[in-house]
Amino acid sequence: MILDGPNIKSQSGDGVTQATLSTAQLLQHNSSIRRRVGSITVRHNKDRETPLPIYVGLTVHARTRKRDLIEMLFDLGLSISYDRVMAISTSMGNRVCEQYHRDEVVCPPNLRKGLFTTAAVDNIDHNPSSTTSTDSFHGTGISLFQHPSLQNNGTYRREHSVLE
Template sequence: MADTNPVAIATTQILKFNSVKHKRTRGTTSSTSVRHSVAQETPLPIYTGMMLHAHTRKKELVDRLSHLGLSISYDRVLQLSAQMGNSVCQQFHRERVVCPPKMRGQVFTTAAVDNIDHNPSATTSKDSFHGTAISLIQHPSYTGEGVDRSIIIVGGSEDARSKTVAPLPHYYTDVPPVTSSIKKSPVPAARVASLTRGDFKQQTDEEY
């Protein structure tokens, strides 16, 4: 198969993206505003709009390129971002665990957990932060091991225009307390095996 020129691919995608079928108006010279159809969206204008929004967060820049026919509009960027976020949240609900979609299933995985404590010492500080950082590391034996967990972008007629992201599952954001009182918490007995240095005799003690 011959190599395809990327410039030719980009040009054809822009042509298809800006090809709009509309009714001609007779007797008027006013130009009709062009609205891009979702059915004719190509990867290039979507990539351009998402990339600009990720790097600059500027609505004016995205809409300016959209007016030139080189990118999707800023509102469309927000709609696609919301659809991706909602698809990830739906996957969390299906699997009943909050895990990044980039992580592959059935692969040996280790985790590193550490506290994040920010106690501001300035006199003008009004708040502090206490959290937990969790880093997941996968150790595949070979390239491509495991099950792909990539999200599937879903969006019906109602979700297509939505710009809000659904909240995370309640079992991730709400951690129920183990006990209501620390002083009155029952501690079960534990059997601990100890070895004496003299004759290495194993002894079993009751520890409370």
Template sequence: MILGGPSIGTHSSNVVESQSILTISELLQFNCAIRRRKDADEIYHSSDIEPPLPIYLGMVIHAETRKKDLVHKPFSLGLCISYDRVMNISTAMGHFICDRFQNDDGVCPAKLCGNILTTGAVDNIDHNPSSNTAK
């Protein structure tokens, strides 16, 4: 209703508008609190109901910059998860991959699917560009 108006009959098929509506709704859900303490200075977000957008933004900012301050700025605006939460998710992902490798008794890519024939080929690469046969 904020973007498209109050009429139900004018449902937009515009992809950009649909994405912006989804973004706004995820940020509203992320920033809603059941109870807030009157004396609380910190922002508290429940990890049980985290929508994908704030997690994605926090993880992308951290992956691209590795800067705590750059994750904290959008967090203070209510746009992404906190730096501590980013580190918790990153650590959990690392532990999950390590456990998977131990259970599989081998190292293979995490994206490798089961029940699918997978082959691989390795070739030596000629790193000397002055060679006559270098490609």
């Protein structure tokens, strides 16, 4: 109703726009059950987080790594806080490490079970100077490729929420 006005056609649920969904998510994220008298800051509840502010915070952090930018978007009500971004990032890393320990193998967490998988292995050598080895690097790169088909799409190894 805020975006399209008070007409029955726009409120019937047909043709809901992304702008409408985003506005609804931001309203939910920025609303509070109770606000303390005299408080100028809004305390956001994790239980009331919506996907849009989380997406904005994580995307901006992934692309820029700028704390000030994320905090500015948080102050505008468009994103989660930088501290929450870091908590989600830490949680994701910890859960992937737990999966490595559980599976007793280090591999990408999005690999699926039951799919034909091929690998390509290559050396990574960088030696800018042949007289000294102070700036040289030697490593191995491994790329894994899975081949899903219409009959076999594979199964996820484990599903869990990273936002807890």
